[in-house]
Amino acid sequence: MNTVNCESVSLFTLTPGGQSVADRLRQVLPMECYCAEKYVQEGYTPFHGSLKLTVAEAFLRDSAIIFIGACGIAVRMIAPLLKDKLTDPAVLVIDEKGQYVISLLSGHIGGANELARYVSGVIGAQPVISTATDVNQKCSFDLLAKQISAESENFREATKTVNQLLVSGHPVGIHIDPWLEKTIGFDIHHFDIRGLTVVAEDEVEHHQLSALIDVSMQKERPRWPVPSFQLIPKRLVAGIGCRKGVSSQQLLTLFEQQIQELNIHPLALVVVGSIDIKRDEPAILHLTKHFQVPFKLFSAAALSTCSDQFPQSEFVQKTVGVGCVSQPAAWLLSHGCLLGETVRQQGITLTYGVIK
Structure with missing residues (x-):
């Protein structure tokens, strides 16, 4: 799997x-190129005050930083900024002749190793x-874990x-929960498992x-005879409909009870969805903050594209413009792969799905 992350890249030429x-990299990578003011030409932005300050801004903002120059300068620039291997951006260093591309920081989670290989291929360098x-x-x-999104x-x-x-x-083994294979067609061989025994x-x-390594979305797992480390693919989605002003604790409690009944690990949740008029609903916002997942909003028109296959409510239709919310939201989020039965309690409707 390609793990190169080029969402936001800053390049510094010295x-x-x-x-x-x-200039060769600018043709293939969406990035902002910085240089000293005396070297500014078309396509380049001068340092904001100084190289140090501009690097600090980029370090907090970007997914990757590329230096073209000496490793020592790059190290001195980023040293005060380092926080954690799980959050620091990818950092590459390229010599000014374009002979070598060094993966300096965040090789795995940040994607620096794959980015170094890609950049090397572009300019004909040695990673x-x-x-x-x-x-x-x-x-x-x-x-x-990054490849699986787990x-x-x-x-x-x-x-x-x-x-x-x-x-x-x-010897390290990897076990794939048969439920994953059956439900979403999960195939571990699509990912890098060199050195592991399936x-x-x-x-x-x-x-x-x-x-x-135990790859499973399920909360309850077997008692393995060796030390085990569960990787939990983030594939669970949830569609939510609720009355205005529903209690945040009620929604959270019901939500947790239902995923427990489904035997789904809470870390498997990847996104929550509802109708756009619920964008400011405190209970749903509290839930998404608790699980640290995004809140996807759908218009009534979007939900209506698949709502006819689910039970309709005249009250909901008159109130929000579509006869049901949680089921079509979960259907759209999971591309039609729903999980379990829709739950209706205390003015709350919950429908779960799984992303294949």
Whole structure:
């Protein structure tokens, strides 16, 4: 899977020679190019006050930063800004002759390793990647999680433990919940699993594994005979309809009860949807903040495109312009893959779905 993240890229050239390399990259990457004011030409923006200040702004804003110049300068610029491997942007350094592309920071989660490979291909350079799993031709827990769009309860510890085992040559297995394969057609072979042994539930104890990656959206899991680390694909969606002013605690409690009955892990939730007139509904906003997921809004017209297949309410039709809300919202979010039955309680309607 391509994990290159080019949503927002800033490139810093420190010499006129570096601009020729930058010009080649500008053709294929959407990015803002910065240089000293004395070197400004078309397509370049002067540093905002200084290189240090401009880099600091980009570090907080962008998904990737590229320096064309010496590694030492790049290190000094970003050193005071470093926070966490899970949140820092990708940082690359390219020499001004375009011979080498160094993945300097956030190789896995930030996507610097893949970006370095991509950039190297564009300019005909040699990528320089030093992360242990890549050097040893093994996958990594954190990059696999990114590829799958998955979470883990103790992500940092799981990444450290699994990656150390892999690069040390210890056997690590990966089990895919059959429910995932059956429900959404999940296929682990679409992702990077180099160094892992794919095992069924009844095979785990026979492989003498040092650890197991358990890929499942379910909350309750088997008692594995080896240390296990669950990767929870974020595939659960929820459509919500509710009366105005419904209690935030009521909605949260009912929501948690229902996903527990479905045996779905809370970390599997990826998005909540409703009709656009609910954009400021406190209970739904509280729920999305609690689970740290986006709130997708649909117009009545959009919901009407699939609402006819669900039970209609005259009151809801007169109030919001469509006969039902939660079911069509979940249907649109999941592309028609609904999960369980719609729940109607205390002025709240909940419908769940799963993204394939």
